[in-house]
Amino acid sequence: MIPNNKPVSSNQKAQTLKDLPLLKSKEKVLLLLRYLVLVSATILFMLPLVWTISGSLKPSSEIFTVPIKWIPSAFQWENYVNMFTAFPMVRYALNSMIIVFFNILLVTISSFVVAYGFARFHHPLNGPLFLVVLATMMIPEQVTLVPQFLMFSWLGWVNTYLPLIVPSAFGAAFNIFLMRQFILTIPRELDESAYIDGCHSFQILTKIIAPLCLPIIVTVGIFTFNFHWNDFLGPLIYLSDPNLFPLQLGLYSLDGERQGITDYGLLFAASVTALIPPLVLFAFLQKHIMSGIKLGGSVKG
Amino acid sequence: MGGEKKKFWLYISPWLFGFVVFIAGPMVVSMYLSFTAYDVLTPARWVGFDNYIQLLNHERFWDALGNTLFYTFVGVPLHVVLGLSISILLLRAIPGINMFRTAFYLPSIFGGVAILLLWNFMLAPGTNGQNVGLINGLLGMVGIDGPGWSSSEAWAKPAVILVKLWGVGGSILIYLPALASVPRDLLEAADIDGASPFKRFVSVTLPCISPAVFFTATMEIINTFKMFIEPMIIPGLNPAWTDTLMILLYNNAFEYFRMGYASAIAWVMFIFIMGLTLVNLYFAKRWVYYDSK
Numbered sequence: 179m180i181p182n183n184k185p186v187s188s189n190q191k192a193q194t195l196k197d198l199p200l201l202k203s204k205e206k207v208l209l210l211l212r213y214l215v216l217v218s219a220t221i222l223f224m225l226p227l228v229w230t231i232s233g234s235l236k237p238s239s240e241i242f243t244v245p246i247k248w249i250p251s252a253f254q255w256e257n258y259v260n261m262f263t264a265f266p267m268v269r270y271a272l273n274s275m276i277i278v279f280f281n282i283l284l285v286t287i288s289s290f291v292v293a294y295g296f297a298r299f300h301h302p303l304n305g306p307l308f309l310v311v312l313a314t315m316m317i318p319e320q321v322t323l324v325p326q327f328l329m330f331s332w333l334g335w336v337n338t339y340l341p342l343i344v345p346s347a348f349g350a351a352f353n354i355f356l357m358r359q360f361i362l363t364i365p366r367e368l369d370e371s372a373y374i375d376g377c378h379s380f381q382i383l384t385k386i387i388a389p390l391c392l393p394i395i396v397t398v399g400i401f402t403f404n405f406h407w408n409d410f411l412g413p414l415i416y417l418s419d420p421n422l423f424p425l426q427l428g429l430y431s432l433d434g435e436r437q438g439i440t441d442y443g444l445l446f447a448a449s450v451t452a453l454i455p456p457l458v459l460f461a462f463l464q465k466h467i468m469s470g471i472k473l474g475g476s477v478k479g
Numbered sequence: 480m481g482g483e484k485k486k487f488w489l490y491i492s493p494w495l496f497g498f499v500v501f502i503a504g505p506m507v508v509s510m511y512l513s514f515t516a517y518d519v520l521t522p523a524r525w526v527g528f529d530n531y532i533q534l535l536n537h538e539r540f541w542d543a544l545g546n547t548l549f550y551t552f553v554g555v556p557l558h559v560v561l562g563l564s565i566s567i568l569l570l571r572a573i574p575g576i577n578m579f580r581t582a583f584y585l586p587s588i589f590g591g592v593a594i595l596l597l598w599n600f601m602l603a604p605g606t607n608g609q610n611v612g613l614i615n616g617l618l619g620m621v622g623i624d625g626p627g628w629s630s631s632e633a634w635a636k637p638a639v640i641l642v643k644l645w646g647v648g649g650s651i652l653i654y655l656p657a658l659a660s661v662p663r664d665l666l667e668a669a670d671i672d673g674a675s676p677f678k679r680f681v682s683v684t685l686p687c688i689s690p691a692v693f694f695t696a697t698m699e700i701i702n703t704f705k706m707f708i709e710p711m712i713i714p715g716l717n718p719a720w721t722d723t724l725m726i727l728l729y730n731n732a733f734e735y736f737r738m739g740y741a742s743a744i745a746w747v748m749f750i751f752i753m754g755l756t757l758v759n760l761y762f763a764k765r766w767v768y769y770d771s772k
Contacts, residue, residue, distance in 0.1 A: 209573065216568060220582045226645065227586075229613040230597045242603065242610040244619060288493045295490025300483050311494065314502055316697075318705050318752055320725060321745045324512065324732050325505035328519070348497025379486055408591030410708045415733055426592040430712070445596065452593035460588055464581065467652065 234258070234446035241442050257447040264444055267451065269421065270428035277342055277413075277424055278406045282399050285346040285353060289398065290391070292349045293357030294383050298369065308358070314351045327415060341416045342409075346402075353398045360394040361387060396466040404456050425452050513742035523739065530743035540744075542719045543727045546636060550706060550723070551755070554640040555699045559692060562647045566654035567680075580651065587649030595712035598642045602628040602713070614641075635715030642709055650695050657691035658684070689767040697759055704752050724748050 228248070233241045234257055236250040261267055296308050330341040364387060372382050388395070413427040423431065429448060488495075513530055517523035534540050569580050604627045605611030615625030628638040661684050669679045685692075707725040715721040724744060732741035 212568070212571070212573065216579050219565070219568070220579055223586060223645070223648070224582055225617070226597070226601055226613060229601065233600070241600070242605065242612065244605070244608055244611045244616055246613065246616040246620075292491050292494040295487055299487035299490065301487040304487060307491065307495075310498070314498065316701060316752070316756060317502065317506075318701060318748060320705065320728055321509055321749045322502055322505035323728070324738050324742050324745065325508035326501060327732070328508075328738070329505070331519075345497065345501050347493065348501065349494040354494060379490075404588050404590065408589070410592055410711075411729075415729075429596060430592045442600070446600070449593040449597050452591065453589050456588045457585075460585070 230446060230450055234443060234450045236443055238442045241446070254443055257443040258451070260441075261444050261448045261451070264441075265428065265432060265448060266420075267425075267428075267448060270423055270425040271451075271455075273422060274407055274424035274426070277339055277409075278403055280339075280343045281346045281406045282402045284343065285350050285402050286395060286398055288347055289349040289353035290357055290388070290395065291383070293354045293361055294387060296354065297358045297361035298366075298379075311351050311354055315355070323415075330416070336416055337418055337422065338416075339422070342406075342412050350402075353401070356398060357391065357394055360391055364390050393466045396463055400459060400463055400467060403459055407456055509742040509745055512739050513746050515739045517738040518736045519738060520736075526739070530740045531747075533740065534743055534747065539719065539722070539727060540724075543722045543724045546710075546721060547704060547706070547723045549636050550640060550643075551700055551703045553636075554643060555696060555703055557640065557644060558647055558650070558699050559696050561644060562650035562695065563654055563692065565648065566651045566658055569651060570655065570658050580655075583648035584651060585648065587646040590646065590708075592708070592712055595642065595709060598645075599629075599713055602638050602642075604628050604630060629713060629721075630716040632715070632717070632720050635717075635720040639706075639709050639713055639721055642713060643706075650699075653691050653695050654688065657688040661687040686766075686768045690769060693759070693763050693767045697756060700755055700759070701752055704748060704755075 229246070232248055232250060235253050235255065236247070237252070237254055240247055240250060296304060296311070326341070326345075327336075330336060333340075335341050335344075368386050368390075369382050372386050377385065408426060409424075410426050410430065413424050414430070417423060417427065420428075420431065429452060432445070432448070512523065514525060514527060515523040516526050516529070565583055569576065569583065601613040602615075603610055603612030604615055604625060611619070611625075614628070618625040626634040628634050665683050665687075666679060669683050674682065704723075705725055706723045707729065710718075710721040710723050710726055713721070718726075724747070728741050728744045728748070731737045731744065
């Protein structure tokens with residue numbers, strides 16, 4: 179179960195020369211077994227993606243055949259061409275991009291500024307208020323959903339993007355938490371020497387802290403992108419004009435109206451296309467994700 | 480540095496404003512609304528505990544509560560055990576490990592309508608060997624006659640859990656750093672004492688990573704209580720089999736405009752989540768181990 183990372187040193191007393199090859203071959207077998215388990219589990223996890231991508235390139239009649247046809251008899255690239263005329267794909271995708279862009283911009287900046295406040299400035303209320311930040315992660319948004327909707331409709335913001343974007347300008351608890359943990363790993367001496375050189379606190383934030391925090395800023399950006407790209411409940415509640423629909427809501431309305439679409443290949447192609455942006459983003463920025471998360475420090479729970 | 484206290488308030492002010500306007504304020508308002516009848520068009524009427532009494536006499540509420548608890552007590556343990564098993568498998572830096580880590584993490588970034596529409600097709604049970612989706616097609620390959628998934632009462636909820644479990648790889652972000660920080664010398668000491676790998680895992684690794692397990696379990700319970708999109712896109716043939724409290728809340732608030740009733744549902748959910756979290760915290764004292772102790 180546990181990887182046993184003990185180096186096999188040749189000067190251990192217990193090992194005679196005769197044992198060594200035996201040990202090595204035993205390790206080889208274990209390694210082989212490990213790969214076998216890994217590869218089969220990976221294949222299992224990847225099959226849904228393979229099946230749907232292959233389905234999006236098939237004529238509809240071939241999608242549900244038994245036994246499963248992994249390779250289409252003829253690649254139907256036109257599924258991907260036709261979907262642009264069948265649904266307003268481009269508009270939906272652009273709407274999603276607008277919502278996502280403003281959320282990333284606002285939530286990253288606001289959470290970072292707040293995290294800096296919690297990480298670097300002494301105040302008797304610093305600890306208690308940070309606990310409140312953590313506690314808000316535990317409060318399900320449904321409790322505030324109805325009053326928020328009433329507030330935004332009173333402001334006349336229903337059927338605009340404002341309710342989906344404005345709350346991001348005030349930070350998000352989980353992001354503040356991640357960013358604070360990261361800032362705490364940066365030595366204070368850096369702040370102090372910059373202060374002696376005549377920087378004020380905001381310059382320290384932008385010139386010293388921000389460049390060092392790039393991994394966590396990128397990580398929060400990716401999380402925010404994925405959350406808002408996939409978000410469904412928000413747009414569902416606030417948007418009624420189809421021209422404003424983001425991609426997820428657009429796909430839902432296609433499915434929801436059950437417009438008698440029997441051309442499954444088209445639906446497959448449209449759904450697969452919606453998965454591409456998070457995939458591309460992840461491919462380019464994945465190395466930052468692991469390095470950005472530091473859960474150490476004073477975490478409780 | 481001068482004016483520390485002033486600067487502290489200045490920098491955290493965006494969060495403070497957001498907390499008052501978007502969280503604390505609305506919570507007070509929804510508390511008040513849950514004791515009123517309010518349809519948005521006419522002013523709210525005070526009705527006392529009416530909403531809560533109605534709720535308890537409403538069959539759909541008990542269905543939704545039962546489903547939500549099923550997802551919590553069956554889905555969350557599966558999520559934790561599977562996530563942890565995968566993370567242990569992915570811990571050792573053998574050649575190609577990054578590719579494997581990516582493969583398991585990948586499904587967790589797909590969370591929208593698109594992937595769930597596709598899952599609907601994957602779960603298609605088919606009739607007389609026609610229109611068979613991926614899952615039953617695979618089961619058929621190994622000689623198992625797949626269940627009806629969403630169209631059968633017994634399998635509709637497991638179908639939703641299966642779809643959620645596909646995204647379990649997201650939790651390796653929490654488990655891997657925790658597993659990597661288990662002190663090597665403790666493991667070696669146990670090894671020298673002749674502990675089996677399993678014994679080592681239970682007595683050394685598990686206590687060391689218990690805060691991470693506690694964190695993911697708590698967050699996953701909350702996520703499960705908020706579950707909305709999965710049962711919305713992959714409903715059972717009879718929605719009562721799969722509907723969650725969140726769907727009930729959505730229907731009442733945004734389809735029937737019963738804002739008071741919806742607020743009562745929200746508070747019942749909140750009380751449940753709080754209760755579960757407190758129980759979780761109480762037991763955590765016994766099994767979660769922090770360095771500082």
